[in-house]
Amino acid sequence: GQNIDQPTEMTATEGAIVQINCTYQTSGFNGLFWYQQHAGEAPTFLSYNVLDGLEEKGRFSSFLSRSKGYSYLLLKELQMKDSASYLCAVRDRRELIWGLGTSLAVNP
Amino acid sequence: GAVVSQHPSWVICKSGTSVKIECRSLDFQATTMFWYRQFPKKSLMLMATSNEGSKATYEQGVEKDKFLINHASLTLSTLTVTSAHPEDSSFYICSARGGSGSPSSYEQYFGPGTRLTVT
Numbered sequence: 101g102q103n104i105d106q107p108t109e110m111t112a113t114e115g116a117i118v119q120i121n122c123t124y125q126t127s128g129f130n131g132l133f134w135y136q137q138h139a140g141e142a143p144t145f146l147s148y149n150v151l152d153g154l155e156e157k158g159r160f161s162s163f164l165s166r167s168k169g170y171s172y173l174l175l176k177e178l179q180m181k182d183s184a185s186y187l188c189a190v191r192d193r194r195e196l197i198w199g200l201g202t203s204l205a206v207n208p
Numbered sequence: 209g210a211v212v213s214q215h216p217s218w219v220i221c222k223s224g225t226s227v228k229i230e231c232r233s234l235d236f237q238a239t240t241m242f243w244y245r246q247f248p249k250k251s252l253m254l255m256a257t258s259n260e261g262s263k264a265t266y267e268q269g270v271e272k273d274k275f276l277i278n279h280a281s282l283t284l285s286t287l288t289v290t291s292a293h294p295e296d297s298s299f300y301i302c303s304a305r306g307g308s309g310s311p312s313s314y315e316q317y318f319g320p321g322t323r324l325t326v327t
Contacts, residue, residue, distance in 0.1 A: 142301045142318040187251070196316065200251045
């Protein structure tokens with residue numbers, strides 16, 4: 101079956117680094133996405149990985165290992181505004197399969 | 209980046225009435241549009257996928273006659289919740305994806321969402 105796992109909740113301190121993991125089992129693979137979603141708002145695109153390796157974009161980086169069915173999102177220099185839900189999604193043959201999201205709380 | 213708008217951003221309606229939600233891609237042609245609903249603190253649930261000019265593909269468990277989707281042009285899709293009931297109250301989000309060759313061919317761009325409350 102199709103399955104995407106990520107931790108439900110995480111807590112970190114302002115200025116620190118946090119890594120949010122995502123493991124997946126899907127019938128096909130055409131890319132992995134990370135989205136950020138603040139409460140009451142729609143998701144916003146953070147990153148896209150289709151090949152193995154690390155993609156860096158400012159304070160955010162995303163890593164993919166297709167052989168392990170594994171990805172992580174790395175957030176550096178955490179800010180209070182980074183408190184949000186982080187959604188991992190995998191495109192299988194047809195469309196996006198969504199994880200349940202990781203709720204990140206950044207404390208001062 | 210590509211922009212997707214949704215209208216209205218929130219709506220309150222009485223039970224038994226119908227509500228139409230519009231989703232527009234403002235600066236790109238969206239060959240495929242997606243409709244999601246999301247309950248508080250829950251993940252996105254895909255309701256249906258629509259391609260311009262053809263009938264929408266509904267996910268299992270989503271009533272086609274209750275959630276009418278029209279994707280009449282490359283920039284507009286509508287979701288009509290017919291005979292709404294309180295259990296239809298939710299956050300409805302659309303997203304759009306362009307065709308191959310466009311900058312947005314792999315990414316889905318999300319609208320800001322519509323909060324529907326049925327009383």
